[in-house]
Amino acid sequence: MSMIAAIVLAAGESSRMGSPKxxxxxxxxxxxxxxxxxxxxxxxxxxxxxxxxxxxxxxxDALASRFELGGARGVINHDYRDGMLSSIQTALRSLENNSxxxxxxxxxxxxxxxxxxxxxxxxxxxxxxxxxxxxxxxxRRGHPVLFSSDVFEExxxxxxxxxxxxxxxxxxxxxxxxxxxxxxxTVDIDTPRDYRAFRGQSD
Numbered sequence: 023m024s025m026i027a028a029i030v031l032a033a034g035e036s037s038r039m040g041s042p043k044x045x046x047x048x049x050x051x052x053x054x055x056x057x058x059x060x061x062x063x064x065x066x067x068x069x070x071x072x073x074x075x076x077x078x079x080x081x082x083d084a085l086a087s088r089f090e091l092g093g094a095r096g097v098i099n100h101d102y103r104d105g106m107l108s109s110i111q112t113a114l115r116s117l118e119n120n121s122x123x124x125x126x127x128x129x130x131x132x133x134x135x136x137x138x139x140x141x142x143x144x145x146x147x148x149x150x151x152x153x154x155x156x157x158x159x160x161x162r163r164g165h166p167v168l169f170s171s172d173v174f175e176e177x178x179x180x181x182x183x184x185x186x187x188x189x190x191x192x193x194x195x196x197x198x199x200x201x202x203x204x205x206x207x208t209v210d211i212d213t214p215r216d217y218r219a220f221r222g223q224s225d
Contacts, residue, residue, distance in 0.1 A: 024123035026144050026168065028071035029113040030062050030094075032130040033079025033102035038213045042085055043131045046217060058133040058211075063094055069140035071126055075116055077109040107177070107185035114174055123147075125174075127186070128166035134206030134220075135166060143168050143200055152198035154190060157207040163199070164207030 032044040039046070044059040056064070059076065066074045074094035078086050079102025086096050099112040110127055117125065124147060128135060139157060147155045147168050155168040169177060173189055180188045190197065211217050 024144065024148050025121060026071050026147070027113075027117055027120065027122045027125040028066040028069075028074045028140075028166070029110065029125050029127045030059065030066070030074065030076045030130055031106055031109045031113075031127065032059055032085070033077050033082075033099045033109045033112075034106075035080040035102075039131075039211075039217070040214065042081070043211065044085060045088060046133075046211070048133055049221065057089075058130050059089055061133050062128060062130065062135060063089075063092065065135045065137050065140065066094075066126075067092065069137040070144050071140055073117070073120060073122075075113045077113050079103075079109060104182050105185055107180055107182060110186055111178055114178060122171060124168050124170045126166040126168050129210075131211045132165040132207075132209060133211070134209040136204055136206060139202055139204055139207060140166065142202065146198060146200050150198050152196060153193045154197040156190075156197060156199050157202045158199045159202055159205050159208050162208045164202075164209075166207075 036043045046058050047055045048058050048061040049055055076094050076096050077099050078096055079099040082098045097112055097116045099109045101108045143155050153170045153173045157164045176189045177186060211220055
């Protein structure tokens with residue numbers, strides 16, 4: 023059975039949102055509210071993924087102190103201004119001593135993830151051993167994206183100006199798209215308007 027890490031990216035400045043997206047309230051199905059980061063920690067904790075790494079960056083100490091990471095590990099990307107790729111690289115370096123077969127990457131502003139989707143991606147990866155596995159909902163690619171350990175060196179060497187997309191582009195012919203029935207994989211919340219739409223609130 024493969025060991026697939028989960029990387030949650032929470033290092034950005036959230037400048038368009040105006041407050042850290044990791045701490046935004048997330049509505050759970052039972053009517054309670056957690057936060058984007060707490061929800062993702064629950065999702066990955068309820069799935070086959072592990073170990074779980076959370077990458078902090080902007081105002082890292084203050085943000086990290088707000089959350090109980092449980093079994094997850096927090097790491098700090100001091101170069102977070104270089105973009106999302108730098109956070110992925112920070113997480114991969116922190117995992118170098120782990121015998122993992124791949125890593126799921128999920129930005130904290132893509133919180134609407136289900137453990138069943140995570141497990142389905144891992145299962146398809148084990149079946150096909152594709153270098154990259156991407157969930158797709160009605161033709162739209164989403165998150166989390168599973169990168170095989172075979173492409174970790176490519177991620178570590180990818181150009182900052184392009185980021186992880188360079189590795190995805192380089193593997194267009196052999197990556198695996200997994201069609202899912204959950205629209206949550208495509209939910210991307212960058213602005214207050216996005217958040218209001220996610221909560222079903224009008225402008």
